[in-house]
Amino acid sequence: MTNESQGEFLGSVEEHLLIHGIKPDDLENVRKFGAAIGDRMPEYIRHFYAWLETRPDYREYFHDGDLLGRVQSSQIDHWQSFFDARVDEAYLATRVQLGEAHARIGLPLPSYFAGVSQSFVIFTEKLYEGGLSPEEHAASMISIVKLLNLDTTIVVDTFSKLVAEQFAEQSMALAEMSTPVTAIWDDILMLPIVGIIDSNRAQDVMAAVLAKIMETRAKVFIMDISGVAVVDTAVANHLIKITKATKLMGCECMISGLSPAIAQTIVDLGIETGDVRTTTTLRDALEVGFATIGVSVSRA
Amino acid sequence: MDDLSGASLGQFSLTLIDGCVVATIQSDLHDEVFRRFSENVLAKIEQTRAGALLLDLSNVYVLDPRDFESIRKIMRMTGLMGARSILVGLRPGVAASLAELNADLTGVTAMGSVEQALQAIRGR
Amino acid sequence: MLRTTPARDQSHVHRIKSELDLSVALAQLRKWSMVNGFDAPGATRLVTAASEIGRNILKYAGKGELRYRPVAEGRKTGVEVAAVDQGPGIADIELAMQDRSSSSGTLGLGLPGVKRLVDRFDINSSPESGTHVTFRLWKR
Numbered sequence: 001m002t003n004e005s006q007g008e009f010l011g012s013v014e015e016h017l018l019i020h021g022i023k024p025d026d027l028e029n030v031r032k033f034g035a036a037i038g039d040r041m042p043e044y045i046r047h048f049y050a051w052l053e054t055r056p057d058y059r060e061y062f063h064d065g066d067l068l069g070r071v072q073s074s075q076i077d078h079w080q081s082f083f084d085a086r087v088d089e090a091y092l093a094t095r096v097q098l099g100e101a102h103a104r105i106g107l108p109l110p111s112y113f114a115g116v117s118q119s120f121v122i123f124t125e126k127l128y129e130g131g132l133s134p135e136e137h138a139a140s141m142i143s144i145v146k147l148l149n150l151d152t153t154i155v156v157d158t159f160s161k162l163v164a165e166q167f168a169e170q171s172m173a174l175a176e177m178s179t180p181v182t183a184i185w186d187d188i189l190m191l192p193i194v195g196i197i198d199s200n201r202a203q204d205v206m207a208a209v210l211a212k213i214m215e216t217r218a219k220v221f222i223m224d225i226s227g228v229a230v231v232d233t234a235v236a237n238h239l240i241k242i243t244k245a246t247k248l249m250g251c252e253c254m255i256s257g258l259s260p261a262i263a264q265t266i267v268d269l270g271i272e273t274g275d276v277r278t279t280t281t282l283r284d285a286l287e288v289g290f291a292t293i294g295v296s297v298s299r300a
Numbered sequence: 301m302d303d304l305s306g307a308s309l310g311q312f313s314l315t316l317i318d319g320c321v322v323a324t325i326q327s328d329l330h331d332e333v334f335r336r337f338s339e340n341v342l343a344k345i346e347q348t349r350a351g352a353l354l355l356d357l358s359n360v361y362v363l364d365p366r367d368f369e370s371i372r373k374i375m376r377m378t379g380l381m382g383a384r385s386i387l388v389g390l391r392p393g394v395a396a397s398l399a400e401l402n403a404d405l406t407g408v409t410a411m412g413s414v415e416q417a418l419q420a421i422r423g424r
Numbered sequence: 425m426l427r428t429t430p431a432r433d434q435s436h437v438h439r440i441k442s443e444l445d446l447s448v449a450l451a452q453l454r455k456w457s458m459v460n461g462f463d464a465p466g467a468t469r470l471v472t473a474a475s476e477i478g479r480n481i482l483k484y485a486g487k488g489e490l491r492y493r494p495v496a497e498g499r500k501t502g503v504e505v506a507a508v509d510q511g512p513g514i515a516d517i518e519l520a521m522q523d524r525s526s527s528s529g530t531l532g533l534g535l536p537g538v539k540r541l542v543d544r545f546d547i548n549s550s551p552e553s554g555t556h557v558t559f560r561l562w563k564r
Contacts, residue, residue: 198447210392229471248390
């Protein structure tokens with residue numbers, strides 16, 4: 001996923017520098033400023049987290065020490081590469097990654113921007129103690145802002161792209177949730193389940209199937225799960241309940257589409273499937289179904 | 301068709317169709333009704349030498365696990381008398397709630413309607 | 425001077441607050457595992473185990489994080505998945521790890537099952553720090 005997203009929209013290094021009007025001089029200015037801060041770089045973390053603790057969303061996003069440690073060390077890496085100012089593909093890639101990370105944890109963009117401007121304050125007011133001439137200092141301020149703009153552009157671009165992708169994935173998951181129970185033969189109902197089965201969906205399926213059984217008095221119901229994303233304990237229990245309910249209404253439920261991998265995980269998880277009839281393919285289930293209702297199928 | 305009474309109580313009725321006792325339950329099966337019901341059912345099976353008992357639950361809208369346990373007991377007793385028993389016409393809501401509560405269905409046979417059940421029995 | 429190139433942190437973190445969040449995280453984990461060299465049965469095993477521990481977050485803590493990252497040990501390479509929450513913790517881990525083969529079909533936390541699915545399994549829990557469930561699965 002990371003590689004795909006980089007290729008799709010991330011332009012060349014030159015393009016990015018051009019957009020933000022960054023010239024070799026600017027990069028040199030950023031480096032000079034970095035050199036003036038020198039060894040004090042690691043102090044950034046202390047200042048940054050002192051500020052962060054005053055923010056209400058702090059605990060929400062940085063609650064455990066293990067994660068915090070990793071975040072902090074990658075933050076130092078991030079700013080070191082910033083003041084190294086070697087804008088190459090690897091540099092751009094780390095900014096893409098930052099955008100992805102923020103999108104995944106759902107960090108709001110305002111929090112990110114607040115963090116960036118606070119970092120600017122820390123570097124220019126807290127860690128800088130002189131060393132550049134007034135002209136050099138003024139020039140480096142402008143160059144730092146330009147490079148910061150390049151960084152944030154990539155981060156935000158990636159962020160919005162990924163959020164849009166997640167949104168699309170969620171809508172797709174929801175769209176797949178329709179439950180078209182179909183009578184494919186006299187007395188045989190079928191429902192292919194695609195996507196995810198959560199408790200709401202399981203209830204929808206149950207209600208739709210039972211209503212259809214009531215209406216058609218079907219004797220066989222085939223539920224094909226070859227398109228189901230995950231069969232864990234909870235999902236299996238939902239499926240077992242559906243088979244029980246249909247059985248009580250006089251309709252035998254078969255589950256088709258069990259791959260060998262799913263058969264294995266079901267047994268390893270210790271799920272008791274009882275007397276639920278299962279088959280690997282829909283075809284096998286259909287054959288059993290035809291036998292149950294007393295229809296014999298032969299090739300013409 | 302032959303009305304075998306019990307219907308006077310308004311809580312259940314027993315009918316003989318094609319050599320099967322069809323017991324239609326009209327209301328909740330609380331303890332006292334259940335005892336009378338099972339006594340009546342078993343007596344009819346003995347009198348008529350019926351080969352099967354069809355428990356028609358199509359008028360039952362609420363069935364808690366205890367009621368279901370009672371029904372299973374009648375089914376076991378029927379089995380001991382050499383007749384098979386079939387649940388008939390469970391409503392979707394009842395089926396769903398029993399499934400949600402993980403009712404044990406080992407050995408339970410259910411059919412959609414009395415006609416289907418009779419057909420299945422004739423088919424044997 | 426500052427010479428380090430930033431090491432690419434390859435962990436993926438998903439915040440889990442709803443069943444839908446979990447589904448999206450699992451879909452991305454599946455994609456990731458296929459891109460990273462897991463075969464189809466391996467991916468199923470991985471996603472199923474992740475789903476079990478992710479669901480426990482929702483069930484017992486309401487919200488938390490599902491994380492995964494590539495790991496290597498000697499010649500073996502694979503993935504490490506962690507479910508982390510700030511919930512009340514598990515009072516009796518030993519009890520939670522016992523196989524309760526119940527006929528009712530409910531398996532408690534489902535953790536013994538997860539342990540059978542994966543190559544290495546680890547659990548830490550306390551009322552103060554919540555619950556961390558971690559497992560590793562190697563590529564075949």
